[in-house]
Amino acid sequence: MSTVRKSTNIVWHKSSVEKFDRQELLQQKGCVIWITGLSGSGKSTLACALSRGLHSRGKLTYILDGDNVRHGLNSDLSFKVEDRAENIRRIGEVAKLFADAGIICIASLISPYRKDRDACRALLPEGDFIEVFLDVPLQVCEARDPKGLYKLARCGKIKGFTGIDDPYEPPLNCEIVLQQKGGDCVSPSDMAEKVISYLEEKGYLQA
Numbered sequence: 223m224s225t226v227r228k229s230t231n232i233v234w235h236k237s238s239v240e241k242f243d244r245q246e247l248l249q250q251k252g253c254v255i256w257i258t259g260l261s262g263s264g265k266s267t268l269a270c271a272l273s274r275g276l277h278s279r280g281k282l283t284y285i286l287d288g289d290n291v292r293h294g295l296n297s298d299l300s301f302k303v304e305d306r307a308e309n310i311r312r313i314g315e316v317a318k319l320f321a322d323a324g325i326i327c328i329a330s331l332i333s334p335y336r337k338d339r340d341a342c343r344a345l346l347p348e349g350d351f352i353e354v355f356l357d358v359p360l361q362v363c364e365a366r367d368p369k370g371l372y373k374l375a376r377c378g379k380i381k382g383f384t385g386i387d388d389p390y391e392p393p394l395n396c397e398i399v400l401q402q403k404g405g406d407c408v409s410p411s412d413m414a415e416k417v418i419s420y421l422e423e424k425g426y427l428q429a
């Protein structure tokens with residue numbers, strides 16, 4: 223991460239209520255589920271299905287969706303490489319705070335660059351950053367095109383669109399890969415169940 227620290231003479235203030243206490247209260251472990259993939263791969267749909275599935279099990283979640291956060295906190299950022307990096311850095315820092323609050327934070331954003339995602343991973347304790355790659359081919363995403371953005375990108379009305387004239391670097395070693403290939407359609411709730419099983423297995427759904 224290339225952020226220059228400009229604050230000096232700052233001292234960390236400890237609280238008597240710590241992450242451990244919050245987790246006890248919530249009966250879960252705070253973590254970040256980081257969903258990455260092309261536009262139209264189903265990130266927001268999976269985030270919602272996952273949040274719903276966990277909520278119905280009595281688990282507290284919060285979604286940080288790239289599109290949504292760009293309406294507020296990140297409304298000053300474009301899609302240039304350095305602005306995408308800053309978008310991801312800020313969401314990574316906010317996700318870290320949510321995880322520290324004991325919440326299961328679901329971040330869903332394209333996050334096309336490996337180094338930006340890895341920098342967010344490095345903010346969290348080992349195991350608490352769970353990267354989920356929605357491995358959906360460009361042709362499938364483009365055929366879905368729910369917002370008509372691929373169409374605009376193809377005719378040059380949007381420049382630097384991920385997958386068309388901007389890169390996407392797939393994860394090399396992530397925790398979960400969810401594939402949507404050929405005619406085998408995997409429903410969002412089935413995908414969410416896979417992630418929930420992972421959380422259960424790793425002990426995140428208990429204090």
Ligand SMILES: Nc1ncnc2c1ncn2[C@@H]1O[C@H](COP(=O)(O)OS(=O)(=O)O)[C@@H](OP(=O)(O)O)[C@H]1O
Pocket residue numbers: 260261262265266287288289292301305306307309310330331332333334369371380381382383384388
């Ligand atoms: N140039 C370009 N490239 C990719 N995507 C674009 C672009 N311009 C606008 N959009 C819309 O912005 C959404 C992606 O925002 P993110 O914050 O997830 O992107 S990033 O992580 O900073 O790369 C993305 O939403 P999703 O379709 O939900 O992924 C698009 O709707």
Ligand SMILES: Nc1ncnc2c1ncn2[C@@H]1O[C@H](COP(=O)(O)OP(=O)(O)O)[C@@H](O)[C@H]1O
Pocket residue numbers: 259260261262263264265266267268366368402407408409410413
């Ligand atoms: N598992 C799935 N199977 C089939 N269609 C899906 C699936 N997940 C999402 N979709 C559809 O794909 C489109 C893009 O989904 P969305 O969640 O908005 O993707 P993203 O957030 O990655 O841009 C939507 O029309 C959505 O209904």
